[in-house]
Each structure stands twice: as C-alpha cells, then as structure tokens.
Amino acid sequence: MPQWLDVNPRSGVPLYVQLVEQIKHALEIGALQPGEQLPTVRQLASELTIAPNTIVKAYDELARLGLIESKAGVGTIVVMNLNGTLRQQQRAAFFERVQALIRDAAHLEIDEEQVRSAFDAALRRFYHVAQGEEGAK
Amino acid sequence: MAAAIEIEHLIINYGAHRAVDGLTLTVPVGAIFGFLGPNGAGKTTTIKTLLGLRSPDGGSARVLGYDVASQSLDVRARVGYVSEVNSLYDSLTIPQLCAFCRAVNRTWNQAVVDRYIQVFGLPARARVGRLSKGMKSQLALSLALGSNPDLLILDEPTSGLDPLARHEFLNKLVAEIAAAGKTIFFSSHLLSEVEAVADWVGIIRHGKVVVCDELDHLKQTQKVLKLTYAELPLPAELEALRALPTVMSLSQEGRTVRLLAHGDVAALAEAIQARPYALRDVDTVDLNLEDLFLEYMKEGEHGPERTD
Numbered sequence: 211m212p213q214w215l216d217v218n219p220r221s222g223v224p225l226y227v228q229l230v231e232q233i234k235h236a237l238e239i240g241a242l243q244p245g246e247q248l249p250t251v252r253q254l255a256s257e258l259t260i261a262p263n264t265i266v267k268a269y270d271e272l273a274r275l276g277l278i279e280s281k282a283g284v285g286t287i288v289v290m291n292l293n294g295t296l297r298q299q300q301r302a303a304f305f306e307r308v309q310a311l312i313r314d315a316a317h318l319e320i321d322e323e324q325v326r327s328a329f330d331a332a333l334r335r336f337y338h339v340a341q342g343e344e345g346a347k
Numbered sequence: 348m349a350a351a352i353e354i355e356h357l358i359i360n361y362g363a364h365r366a367v368d369g370l371t372l373t374v375p376v377g378a379i380f381g382f383l384g385p386n387g388a389g390k391t392t393t394i395k396t397l398l399g400l401r402s403p404d405g406g407s408a409r410v411l412g413y414d415v416a417s418q419s420l421d422v423r424a425r426v427g428y429v430s431e432v433n434s435l436y437d438s439l440t441i442p443q444l445c446a447f448c449r450a451v452n453r454t455w456n457q458a459v460v461d462r463y464i465q466v467f468g469l470p471a472r473a474r475v476g477r478l479s480k481g482m483k484s485q486l487a488l489s490l491a492l493g494s495n496p497d498l499l500i501l502d503e504p505t506s507g508l509d510p511l512a513r514h515e516f517l518n519k520l521v522a523e524i525a526a527a528g529k530t531i532f533f534s535s536h537l538l539s540e541v542e543a544v545a546d547w548v549g550i551i552r553h554g555k556v557v558v559c560d561e562l563d564h565l566k567q568t569q570k571v572l573k574l575t576y577a578e579l580p581l582p583a584e585l586e587a588l589r590a591l592p593t594v595m596s597l598s599q600e601g602r603t604v605r606l607l608a609h610g611d612v613a614a615l616a617e618a619i620q621a622r623p624y625a626l627r628d629v630d631t632v633d634l635n636l637e638d639l640f641l642e643y644m645k646e647g648e649h650g651p652e653r654t655d
Binding site (some may be wrong): 222227264 | 514
C-alpha cells in the first residue's frame with residue numbers, strides 16, 4: 211500500500227471522501243507525480259479490505275476533477291498535480307475562519323476592541339516565540 | 348440500476364408472531380450489501396425466504412429476477428449460500444465433498460472451486476473435520492462459488508472466527524469475489540466489519556427496514572446537529588424544529604438540542620441560525636456506522652422511516 215494512504219473505515223467521513231482527500235493531498239505535497247500509476251481497483255481493495263465500488267467511486271471523482279485518467283490496458287495515471295491550488299483553497303478557508311471567529315465573538319458579546327487586542331496578543335505571542343524571543347511574556 | 352434482490356412489503360408469520368412485517372429492500376447488482384439488525388429483527392427469516400426455504404405470507408421477493416415463491420429452483424441454482432451454521436460433512440475429505448457438491452448441482456465448475464481453495468491456502472486433501480473453524484468458513488465459501496453464482500448470500504459468515512481469520516475471509520471476499528463483479532449480500536452483527544467492507548447497508552428492526560442506503564451517502568447526509576441556545580428553548584420552538592423537513596428526530600437536554608438530520612446539514616444549520624433565538628454554538632457531528640445504528644435503534648415506533 212502506498213505510504214500516504216491511511217483510510218479509517220470507522221470514521222464518520224465516507225471512505226471514498228477519505229480516499230479522494232488523501233490522493234489530493236499526495237498530489238499537493240508531491241508524493242504522487244504526473245505520469246505515476248495508481249494501484250488498480252482490485253489491488254487497492256485487497257490492500258485496504260474495502261469494497262471495490264468505493265475505490266471506483268473515489269477514482270471517478272478524481273477523474274472528474276481532472277487529476278487522474280483511466281485508460282484501458284494502461285491503468286489509472288496521474289495527469290495533473292495540484293500546484294498549490296489546495297494551498298489557495300486553504301488560504302480562502304483561513305479567512306472564512308477569521309470571519310466565523312468574529313461572528314462567534316459577537317454572539318458571545320465580546321466587543322471589537324477585545325477581539326482586536328486578543329488577536330494582537332496572539333500574534334505577538336506566536337511571532338516572538340518563532341523569533342526565539344522566549345524571554346518576552 | 349439493476350437489482351439483484353428486490354423485496355416488496357414482505358410479510359412472514361411464525362404462528363401469531365410476525366417475524367417480517369412489510370419489509371421493502373433493494374440490493375443493486377455489484378453491491379456488497381451489509382444486512383444489519385438486532386437479534387430477532389428478522390434477518391435470518393428474510394434470508395431463508397430469499398432462498399425459497401420459506402414462503403412469503405404477504406408481499407413478494409425477487410432474486411436475480413426470479414420470484415422466490417414460484418421459481419425457487421431457479422433461484423437456488425444461481426445463488427451461492429453460506430449459512431451461519433457450518434453444515435459440511437466432517438467425515439469427508441475436501442475432494443470427496445467437492446464430488447458430492449458436483450453431483451447435486453446442475454452446474455459446477457471444479458476449476459473455480461480449486462482456485463479458491465488455493466487462494467485460501469486450504470490443505471487440498473484434508474478431511475473436513477480436521478479443519479479449523481476459519482478454514483471451514485473458507486471452504487464453505489469456495490464451494491458456494493462452484494456453481495458460478497452471480498449473487499452470494501451469506502448469513503453471518505464470520506461469526507465465531509478469530510480476528511485474523513475474519514480479516515482473511517473478508518479480504519478475499521472483497522478482493523477476489525466482489526472485484527469479479529459478484530453481488531454479495533451478508534448479514535452481520537459486527538458493525539465494524541460491515542463498515543469496512545460493505546458499500547451498501549440495510550438496517551432492519553422489528554421486521555421492517557429502518558434505513559437502506561449507500562454507506563458513503565448515509566455518512567454524508569446523516570449528521571447530528573448540536574445546538575446550544577443562549578436561553579432555554581421554548582417548547583413551540585422545539586416543535587418548529589421537529590417539523591423541519593430534514594429533521595428526523597430531536598432530543599433536548601437543558602439548553603442543548605440534538606437534531607438527527609439528513610440532507611443538506613449546512614443549509615439546515617444556516618436556516619436555524621436565522622431563526623429569532625440566540626445560539627451560543629452550532630456543531631455538526633459526523634456519524635460512523637455504530638453511531639448511525641444506535642440513532643436508528645433509539646427512534647420510537649413513530650420515528651421516521653426512510654427507504655430512498
């Protein structure tokens with residue numbers, strides 16, 4: 211089994227979603243490169259002891275995203291890497307999370323100034339530690 | 348999608364007791380279908396009916412297109428069956444048992460059986476009585492494949508197997524049999540094994556289907572939404588939540604309300620946040636099969652039923 215695959219059937223996250231996410235992640239970090247071959251459905255079913263249909267579904271989804279291609283007689287090939295598109299999505303998600311935090315603060319009646327000073331304090335803490343200035347409180 | 352098994356409004360009575368009570372279930376071709384339910388829910392009775400061993404008292408069932416009541420011979424010729432009770436003849440050797448099976452089956456492919464015996468690494472000439480429980484299950488499965496069935500019906504095939512033997516059995520079931528395109532219908536008590544190998548699940552209770560769906564779809568669409576209100580929610584508001592079309596059940600404990608929801612849970616969460624009651628927290632909880640099973644078992648008689 212490829213080392214970057216580690217599915218957990220007992221999770222509440224559907225198995226095919228786990229497969230799609232992990233293969234996307236492998237593309238993002240470069241563990242899988244364009245031109246590389248993915249295991250066949252039967253190989254993967256055997257390695258992971260999961261239903262072949264689940265793997266077919268994951269491969270279909272990845273093909274729909276244009277990341278892999280299945281060719282008769284050749285197998286399933288990676289055709290594209292993610293070139294940081296995941297990173298872009300993660301950045302967008304980060305700013306959404308900031309928005310959600312502010313909304314939560316409003317629900318909890320934490321006012322604008324308190325949120326700002328909490329952010330400032332957290333930023334100071336993080337960057338001071340990162341710069342090795344651990345003496346600063 | 349073609350159906351390997353189609354059960355419609357099936358009723359089976361044992362004397363005054365109704366073991367199966369209007370059960371409706373469809374198993375698509377090519378599925379690995381996990382058939383779940385508590386003891387006495389009607390699983391084995393349903394399986395016996397599918398094999399034509401018990402006639403329906405109402406409703407109907409078709410297996411590979413054949414009616415189980417009027418065409419049971421056709422059904423039995425095309426379905427491989429492994430029961431929870433091992434009914435192999437202990438005094439025979441494996442080749443003798445194969446010869447016996449060949450004699451009583453209309454179609455028999457010894458090469459296929461030999462291949463599976465080899466896949467499982469069974470001692471080819473051994474006496475059946477000498478085999479371990481795990482090996483006997485593997486032999487029973489190999490023999491069930493001898494008539495080259497399109498559908499395998501397995502009644503608790505791994506009960507009594509140790510974890511290693513169970514894993515081996517399920518692994519071959521998935522990699523050798525399902526991958527060859529055969530439909531597998533198996534009952535089980537072990538939610539963890541169903542969760543790993545099944546792509547469809549049907550849960551029955553009191554002889555009725557409470558849910559029948561693709562497992563991934565079920566996990567994607569059935570979630571618990573945990574709402575924490577700023578103030579104790581009013582009974583009228585709880586009723587309004589209960590009446591929302593995607594809310595299947597609701598339980599309340601103080602300011603916390605748990606909704607079992609299906610469908611677009613994010614949209615539901617947004618709709619609830621737009622209501623005029625302040626919420627401290629809204630949390631979406633993913634459910635694994637055990638959580639789902641327990642949620643369905645919790646629901647009362649008036650609980651919702653879904654068969655989509």
